[in-house]
Ligand SMILES: O=c1ccn([C@@H]2O[C@H](COP(=O)(O)OP(=O)(O)O[C@H]3O[C@H](CO)[C@@H](O)[C@H](O)[C@H]3O)[C@@H](O)[C@H]2O)c(=O)[nH]1
């Protein structure tokens with residue numbers, strides 16, 4: 001945005017409004033009129049007491065009311081949009097000497113699911129940011145307390161002495177070694193200019209491969225050998241380790257930025273690197289990632305105390321060495337910077353296939369909806385690729401008068417030696433530390449919610465702060481998305497459960513946030529918070545119209561009626577718009593079609609389970625858990641993923657529902673054809689919409705039928721499940737026949 005008139009402020013970032021808003025709004029209004037007409041149709045045509053389908057009519061009315069109201073919420077995310085860009089050259093001109101300290105937190109939780117090689121690649125990518133090395137520190141939180149991860153990090157600390165200068169010398173991108181080496185082809189070195197680079201590159205690559213094979217050898221051996229243990233005193237901390245859930249705090253400063261000897265092969269200082277496994281005890285809830293983050297906040301405050309904190313998941317490497325500077329352009333802008341609590345980068349994934357069979361790119365959220373939230377000053381904090389002001393994470397209220405100025409602080413000299421220092425720090429990560437404190441509540445990330453990130457971000461915004469979404473230029477971070485259907489459904493269950501938890505919590509966007517954040521942002525939050533309850537309307541809509549089709553009872557207006565048009569218009573307009581949105585954010589037509597399938601599957605399984613669990617949770621019957629998403633899969637599964645074949649593979653109870661629904665719709669359609677419902681006079685006229693709905697449901701389930709009947713590979717639906725859901729669907733259809 002331009003500086004205020006009269007002031008000659010030259011901003012560090014720019015905000016542009018999205019185009020075509022008027023057209024969009026006219027269109028939205030027309031759809032809304034259509035929705036109102038649908039509601040009117042339902043209300044006017046309620047069947048009388050002795051007519052068939054009276055109660056299902058009420059069900060449809062409720063479902064259509066829900067869909068309509070929910071659609072209004074989704075409009076809040078599309079009404080206005082803004083796009084940001086930064087001026088890093090200005091930042092550097094003005095502040096290069098006084099850049100603030102930045103602490104980078106990487107979280108990992110399981111060496112099997114999150115292999116140490118992946119973790120250290122992420123660590124190395126952030127260690128080689130284009131930022132003064134004495135001004136940033138990298139912390140790895142290991143919730144598994146695994147000596148393999150520690151060993152890998154130790155190896156990475158040695159390798160960084162070669163990797164960081166190599167990256168800077170040739171300005172290579174990306175700076176995750178694995179990603180970099182796989183992006184360059186082996187024969188890319190040729191001309192003379194590149195000669196020096198290719199020589200260095202070959203040497204660094206060799207070092208990397210040697211490191212990799214040492215780490216893999218240790219993994220194969222299944223334990224850390226005595227020889228390795230001798231190489232670092234840190235391993236002795238595992239002497240008292242009994243299990244992942246039961247061990248002391250393990251803390252090791254692997255590179256101490258204050259040590260003049262901590263330099264790379266070119267003699268330049270290295271960033272501080274710290275390994276932390278907070279204390280775990282079986283009787284103490286550890287609060288998953290939120291607990292890990294809070295320990296990191298405390299421990300880092302004593303080591304480097306950077307006023308800016310970047311948080312990344314261990315599978316999300318930095319793909320752009322300039323991201324820290326991008327984020328600082330927002331925080332350090334003289335006019336607007338002081339209002340901004342966090343800068344969220346989009347979640348991009350390196351492993352999405354072209355037609356994203358599991359909707360893994362989250363394209364619409366990333367390229368459409370978050371720009372809408374940004375207009376209202378409030379993209380959500382989504383856990384990774386997010387820069388925070390430390391103070392806001394500690395619970396500070398926004399105040400116009402008391403601006404926090406980010407600048408580099410003079411580092412205080414440490415009194416004790418490193419060993420004593422480490423020992424003293426450990427208590428900060430002990431289980432008992434948070435007892436009788438506000439940690440997890442008013443301070444740090446919030447506990448008890450499966451989406452600790454979103455609820456924390458919301459509470460920060462409720463304290464008067466703004467957030468910013470930065471989605472331009474070279475992708476900031478690249479992560480790993482799920483590669484099988486069960487993983488996807490489980491992840492969405494966690495997310496939707498967490499979101500709904502927020503809705504029901506003290507911080508509900510509907511009540512608590514009222515008056516604290518803007519109305520548009522409230523609606524935006526509600527759109528996500530209400531993912532889970534969507535299951536009810538969707539289930540209703542995908543079951544009953546089909547069953548009634550089987551019995552030849554019409555539930556929608558006939559083609560020749562005027563009431564037919566709003567139904568057709570709303571359906572057509574909504575789907576054409578969504579396709580256009582999908583294509584314009586870089587998706588493919590098949591990707592869109594796959595996305596519709598995942599939309600249906602999420603809503604009828606993940607959201608349903610999340611909804612039920614949330615209610616149980618509310619009544620105190622169960623506590624929410626955090627199921628960590630898989631990041632690696634075996635060869636065959638990966639191959640099927642690459643080929644975009646849907647992976648069913650294990651008998652998850654969510655599949656029972658999905659398969660039953662798929663059968664139910666198939667039977668209804670076939671039954672209707674066999675019973676000649678469609679052939680009777682005027683049937684097409686009265687039943688067209690129902691036939692269409694049922695037909696589309698069958699069509700979209702095509703990969704499901706393949707998995708149930710035709711596939712032979714291990715990714716097919718387990719036969720027991722096929723039988724079970726077949727029986728379920730048949731009994732539903734039969735029962736229904738007897739009822740009528
Ligand atoms: O007890 C735990 C569990 C998880 N993690 C870490 O949390 C991160 C996210 O876990 P993942 O299984 O990859 O979940 P995703 O669904 O991919 O994560 C998204 O959603 C989560 C909230 O549900 C956020 O915490 C994440 O930042 C966000 O990327 C990973 O780095 C884990 O190592 C921990 O540190 N401790």
Ligand SMILES: [Mn+2]
Nearest residue numbers: 313315480629
């Ligand atoms: Mn993840």
